[in-house]
Amino acid sequence: MEEQVSQVLLDFLDTDSFDEKYKILVATPASDFDDLLIDNMASSIDVIIEDGDIENRIQDLKVCVRTRAKYETTRLR
Numbered sequence: 001m002e003e004q005v006s007q008v009l010l011d012f013l014d015t016d017s018f019d020e021k022y023k024i025l026v027a028t029p030a031s032d033f034d035d036l037l038i039d040n041m042a043s044s045i046d047v048i049i050e051d052g053d054i055e056n057r058i059q060d061l062k063v064c065v066r067t068r069a070k071y072e073t074t075r076l077r
Helices: 002-014 018-027 035-044 054-071
Strands: none
Touching: 002 018, 002 035, 018 054, 035 054
8 A cells, every 4th residue: 555655646746737636636545545645745736734534635635736727827847
C-alpha cells in the first residue's frame, strides 16, 4: 500500500493540470488515502484541508482541485 500511496502522490505532484490532478483523486480508492497523503497533496497546491473524517477531507480536497481547474490557468514553471 505504501508503494501505491507514493505513486499516487508522485503522479499528483507530477502534473501541472488541475484537471489531471482531479482525475487522479477520483481514480484513487478512498482506502488508499490517509491524513498525511491528503496534507501533502493539499500543501502542494497551497491549500489547507481541515482535520476531520477522512472521507470529508478527500471531498474537500476534490472541491479545491475542481475549483482550481475551473478558475486557474496552467502556470509555466
